[in-house]
Amino acid sequence: MLGISLLDLFKVGTAAAGVVPRTGANLLSQGLGTAVAPLLAERRLLIERNLDRATGGNLTPLRRRALTNAAFRSYGRYWEDLLRLPNMSIDELDANFDSRGLHHVDAAIESGIGPILALPHVG
Template sequence: MASSRSRQIAPPPAARSFPLSLAHAFRSPPNSLELSAIHHHWLNRGFFYKAAFFLASRLPRQPLYWLAAGIGEVSRLFMRPAREGLETNLARIAGGDRAAIIRLSRATFRNYGTYLVDLARFQALSAADVERIFSALEGVEHFDEAVRRGRGIVVVTGHVGNWEL
């Protein structure tokens, strides 16, 4: 029996006729050298994070978002493994429309930059800032009532905003 590392997995029938190359999506998991290339890209350095956190604590949010979107665009060009993986995933939902895949890929990299701005800015917030931002809670009385009665409660929310926070 062949080892799982050498086993070839055939793509599903719908993917075989796909106009983009999806060969890398159906191969073995990445090895440590490939993972190293993903995690050790030029932006994944302490200097960039320190600079981002410094700027985020001193500049207005909107200019930071513009800067982050630009860095996201540049990052997309140079982060080939991440871009290819993303575009392979997007191809499954965007069909054969290469323009749509590229548009979604660019938007994803730009949005990720804004997520990092939010994360960096959040680190610089005071307790008063956090209170001001999160002070408009609705329905808290239902939670308080359940706690008062000693009852359990299930809280269900939508996924909105930055997942790193």
């Protein structure tokens, strides 16, 4: 892609995420998510199918489009958070995580059976 490697893109993104204030980065990342949405037709279809499945196909075309666009803004925010991680201190990380209910995971591990965790993901 234009002679730029994926690794170089990650390095640039990580460097930018380390210096751009969070408010500006949020606007930028959501704007980029919106900008790339029309370019990713297959991803749009995947999101739309998942929305139809999750809602029983009861969305109007306008509502489906709005939720699909919101998903792309969310993807932009996801990448912003991911690129910000290498620049965050342990204290910043700790302040942004909530571990309520973690004792349930610990108990499942200690039981020898282990927990099954459903976690957010992209894709």
